[in-house]
């Protein structure tokens with residue numbers, strides 16, 4: 001379904017991914033783990049055209065998708081739940097969901113997809129008129145997932161869905177991800193919480209300093225090399241804070257502009 005070959009990518013000429021091979025088959029859950037700054041988010045952003053691609057291939061359903069604009073990627077069947085959720089705090093739950101539907105023109109289809117999301121997340125229906133900033137972290141994560149599901153994806157990319165959540169909420173989020181997968185949606189999940197991610201994944205890749213250091217099934221966490229990868233950290237880490245940059249917001253800004261132009 002998704003095949004990435006010898007991908008070199010980064011930001012403003014700086015190479016972060018240094019030759020990554022990565023694949024997802026239909027219906028799979030694939031985890032990407034690795035230390036801070038290894039390039040996990042950059043790998044997802046490369047698929048979603050939010051990082052600069054220097055060389056290599058990204059093929060989705062036999063189509064080269066490098067440099068395709070966001071709305072085309074979504075129309076092809078790829079959706080993205082970004083790190084930090086990035087819901088619009090001063091919009092209501094319903095408005096946030098409608099933002100996710102910006103690729104569709106058919107109002108009935110949008111309503112059907114919203115109803116499907118409400119069925120999956122009754123809490124979102126209950127709180128549909130509340131501003132997103134009043135939701136808890138876990139509820140905002142569910143909203144971010146709902147906003148992506150509205151797009152009816154075949155492949156869903158999750159960046160750190162459990163970040164900042166308490167253990168109980170984290171469990172709920174992982175259970176929801178498994179439930180979504182059972183409905184036939186392939187999942188890529190980037191996680192700090194390696195144990196949980198590996199437990200639900202069919203296959204796992206370990207990214208270290210912009211390269212795949214290990215790949216395998218659930219036995220991967222028992223491999224000796226894992227310890228040195230995590231203890232060693234990643235020399236690729238440059239500036240952990242200042243990069244909450246334009247790439248993350250490009251998608252949301254585009255969605256917002258479209259939303260405003262539609263109302």
Ligand SMILES: Nc1ncnc2c1ncn2[C@@H]1O[C@H](COP(=O)(O)OP(=O)(O)OP(=O)(O)O)[C@@H](O)[C@H]1O
Pocket residue numbers: 011016034035036037038039040041042043083192236237238239240243244245246247
């Ligand atoms: N928009 C950006 N502009 C410049 N450098 C960036 C940008 N985003 C990330 N980086 C840099 O790229 C490298 C890899 O970052 P990335 O966010 O992909 O790592 P990660 O594995 O997701 O880390 P974390 O676990 O902290 O989320 C880091 O050195 C980071 O500072």
Ligand SMILES: [Mg+2]
Pocket residue numbers: 040041042083159160
């Ligand atoms: Mg990251």
